[in-house]
Amino acid sequence: MPSVASIESACLAALRGAGLSEEFAQVQLSLLLEAELRGTTSHGLLRLPRVVERIISGATDPASPGKGTWRGTALLEVDGEQGLGPIVAKFALDQVTQRATTCGVAVAAIRNCDHLGMLAWYAEQVAKKGQILIALTISEALVHPWGGRQAMLGTNPIAIGVPSEPEPFVLDMATSLVSMGKIHDHANRGMPIPLGWALDANGTPTTNASAAKDGSIAPFGGAKGYALGLAFELLVTALTASATGRDVKGTLDPVHPCNKGDVFIVLEPAHAVGPVISQFMNEIRNCPPADPSSPVRVPGDRALSTRANRLDQDVCLAPETWKRIQQLAGIN
Amino acid sequence: MPSVASIESACLAALRGAGLSEEFAQVQLSLLLEAELRGTTSHGLLRLPRVVERIISGATDPASPGKGTWRGTALLEVDGEQGLGPIVAKFALDQVTQRATTCGVAVAAIRNCDHLGMLAWYAEQVAKKGQILIALTISEALVHPWGGRQAMLGTNPIAIGVPSEPEPFVLDMATSLVSMGKIHDHANRGMPIPLGWALDANGTPTTNASAAKDGSIAPFGGAKGYALGLAFELLVTALTASATGRDVKGTLDPVHPCNKGDVFIVLEPAHAVGPVISQFMNEIRNCPPADPSSPVRVPGDRALSTRANRLDQDVCLAPETWKRIQQLAGIN
Numbered sequence: 001m002p003s004v005a006s007i008e009s010a011c012l013a014a015l016r017g018a019g020l021s022e023e024f025a026q027v028q029l030s031l032l033l034e035a036e037l038r039g040t041t042s043h044g045l046l047r048l049p050r051v052v053e054r055i056i057s058g059a060t061d062p063a064s065p066g067k068g069t070w071r072g073t074a075l076l077e078v079d080g081e082q083g084l085g086p087i088v089a090k091f092a093l094d095q096v097t098q099r100a101t102t103c104g105v106a107v108a109a110i111r112n113c114d115h116l117g118m119l120a121w122y123a124e125q126v127a128k129k130g131q132i133l134i135a136l137t138i139s140e141a142l143v144h145p146w147g148g149r150q151a152m153l154g155t156n157p158i159a160i161g162v163p164s165e166p167e168p169f170v171l172d173m174a175t176s177l178v179s180m181g182k183i184h185d186h187a188n189r190g191m192p193i194p195l196g197w198a199l200d201a202n203g204t205p206t207t208n209a210s211a212a213k214d215g216s217i218a219p220f221g222g223a224k225g226y227a228l229g230l231a232f233e234l235l236v237t238a239l240t241a242s243a244t245g246r247d248v249k250g251t252l253d254p255v256h257p258c259n260k261g262d263v264f265i266v267l268e269p270a271h272a273v274g275p276v277i278s279q280f281m282n283e284i285r286n287c288p289p290a291d292p293s294s295p296v297r298v299p300g301d302r303a304l305s306t307r308a309n310r311l312d313q314d315v316c317l318a319p320e321t322w323k324r325i326q327q328l329a330g331i332n
Numbered sequence: 333m334p335s336v337a338s339i340e341s342a343c344l345a346a347l348r349g350a351g352l353s354e355e356f357a358q359v360q361l362s363l364l365l366e367a368e369l370r371g372t373t374s375h376g377l378l379r380l381p382r383v384v385e386r387i388i389s390g391a392t393d394p395a396s397p398g399k400g401t402w403r404g405t406a407l408l409e410v411d412g413e414q415g416l417g418p419i420v421a422k423f424a425l426d427q428v429t430q431r432a433t434t435c436g437v438a439v440a441a442i443r444n445c446d447h448l449g450m451l452a453w454y455a456e457q458v459a460k461k462g463q464i465l466i467a468l469t470i471s472e473a474l475v476h477p478w479g480g481r482q483a484m485l486g487t488n489p490i491a492i493g494v495p496s497e498p499e500p501f502v503l504d505m506a507t508s509l510v511s512m513g514k515i516h517d518h519a520n521r522g523m524p525i526p527l528g529w530a531l532d533a534n535g536t537p538t539t540n541a542s543a544a545k546d547g548s549i550a551p552f553g554g555a556k557g558y559a560l561g562l563a564f565e566l567l568v569t570a571l572t573a574s575a576t577g578r579d580v581k582g583t584l585d586p587v588h589p590c591n592k593g594d595v596f597i598v599l600e601p602a603h604a605v606g607p608v609i610s611q612f613m614n615e616i617r618n619c620p621p622a623d624p625s626s627p628v629r630v631p632g633d634r635a636l637s638t639r640a641n642r643l644d645q646d647v648c649l650a651p652e653t654w655k656r657i658q659q660l661a662g663i664n
Contacts, residue, residue, distance in 0.1 A: 071602075072433075073405055074406045101404075102404055104402075104404025104407020105407050105439045106437070134567070145628045147629070148616075148621060148628040152615065160563040160564075162566045162570045169563070169566050171559050173559060220556045221554070222552075225557075227631040228503070230631065231503040234496075235466070235599075238464055238605050239601060239602060245616075246615075267407070268407060273573050284484055287476070287480035288480065288535060289480060290480065296478075298562065299559040
């Protein structure tokens with residue numbers, strides 16, 4: 001397995017080769033590598049080839065940081081101008097985190113920007129600097145409404161970051177029951193999926209992972225999870241005037257300009273509330289567990305322990321991903 | 333069954349008798365009656381006696397609209413000074429909806445205020461006037477963490493209102509699998525509850541509704557719903573410096589001053605986005621249904637149809653609730 005240093009070097013070469021500046025390449029890599037280190041493989045380095053392919057096809061502009069306009073004292077409207085997700089997002093976050101220090105709250109409403117990647121990355125950065133973040137984003141339609149038979153909604157994740165010591169609280173979850181990546185993974189291994197995860201293209205419940213790839217994923221938590229995913233999609237659309245449902249393009253494919261919306265809400269916490277948050281998180285961890293061998297976890301605990309282990313070791317990259325990254329970097 | 337007019341008249345008499353001004357009594361009644369009409373019985377008129385009892389015990393101040401201080405241009409910190417939920421909330425919402433028109437976003441961070449009641453009421457009012465609302469509130473600890481055996485979290489609901497025609501989109505849902513009211517209802521009727529709804533006081537899964545009353549309710553949607561409920565509780569606490577977990581008091585009982593927090597985030601939508609929202613909601617309703625006899629619903633659809641039916645008829649009040657309200661009103 002390659003070392004983290006050699007992976008970094010190849011990825012940066014591939015991104016620079018696609019037209020990213022040194023600064024932008026560092027930001028894009030940092031996001032993907034962080035997802036890899038935390039075990040969020042679906043949002044890790046396997047996405048790098050697609051980032052490059054989208055630039056080559058002309059769907060993505062590797063040099064655009066987006067264009068921001070204040071629609072009110074505390075609401076920044078951002079046209080991403082087809083820039084890269086983490087570049088446009090960082091540009092927007094820099095402005096709204098600054099504005100929130102005087103306004104108490106500030107919001108970025110972003111459209112025409114590529115896939116943001118792992119939302120936890122943004123939530124952690126903001127919370128580490130002492131502010132609260134609510135992040136919402138939309139994906140292509142992959143999820144069926146509760147009681148429906150067709151993909152109509154994105155996987156519509158939410159991330160929430162809250163400052164605390166020693167580590168901030170970070171939630172990052174999709175409103176789908178599982179990710180499409182997980183279904184692809186089962187299909188690739190020829191494994192069945194549990195009944196209830198997905199419907200096939202005809203809207204019939206299936207355990208065949210390959211059939212599910214052309215169908216739709218269930219929302220998490222039944223009717224409530226569906227309701228929440230729909231509410232997030234409507235809220236993001238209402239704020240950003242972005243596309244909805246089956247009209248959303250460009251979050252996964254290599255060729256379509258991305259037309260989904262993203263929303264960041266940054267909030268200033270009350271004074272000196274940090275220790276209360278940490279203490280409550282520890283109380284939760286100390287809740288008597290149903291299974292004595294499985295202590296109660298707080299969201300983010302597993303990602304941080306995975307990260308701590310992986311930093312000591314090499315990153316476990318799939319051979320075909322590593323080969324493709326080396327090709328794009330012009331190595332071998 | 334009593335008519336809506338006679339119920340209104342008795343409720344107003346009971347509230348005025350407890351010290352509410354005519355204006356405050358109208359607001360408090362309007363909230364409870366609206367919940368009743370929509371079929372959210374758990375947040376309906378059965379709550380009125382408790383509102384009065386809390387005033388009599390001194391836990392609630394029926395005359396306080398709360399005291400607001402702007403912690404930033406767009407963040408209103410509200411000390412509810414133990415006022416009634418809908419009174420303090422209305423006072424706060426009036427200010428932040430106004431401020432959002434120039435700032436694009438404004439937030440109310442409320443503490444020391446009684447139970448807000450049905451959040452849909454606030455979301456609908458704000459959305460009908462053309463703004464987006466995200467409302468969060470905390471309850472006493474009733475929900476166990478995923479993998480835990482003890483109640484540590486509130487039922488922590490979220491409401492989201494988005495403007496659209498002819499009716500706004502309104503989501504209002506708890507992050508618990510069911511309400512404690514539903515478990516009490518099963519206990520009162522001597523009915524068992526499904527396995528998975530709740531644990532008894534020892535943390536053991538139970539189908540005995542009476543045993544569940546002293547135990548804890550499951551979060552909705554397993555680990556994800558738990559994570560979301562916890563994130564909401566941390567976010568609200570961080571913004572309002574209110575109590576957390578098992579320290580939260582006064583949302584249900586008759587004697588404790590209420591120490592939970594509430595958060596309203598009001599956002600200005602992008603220009604002329606309303607028709608897009610309505611169209612997407614209709615596309616969702618027209619999604620091919622899994623069961624041809626059950627069309628896909630959008631959150632709020634059922635509440636509005638219940639409301640339309642009930643307005644033509646009498647409100648279906650439990651006899652003991654009606655008797656208690658008449659007593660409090662000094663009737664018979």
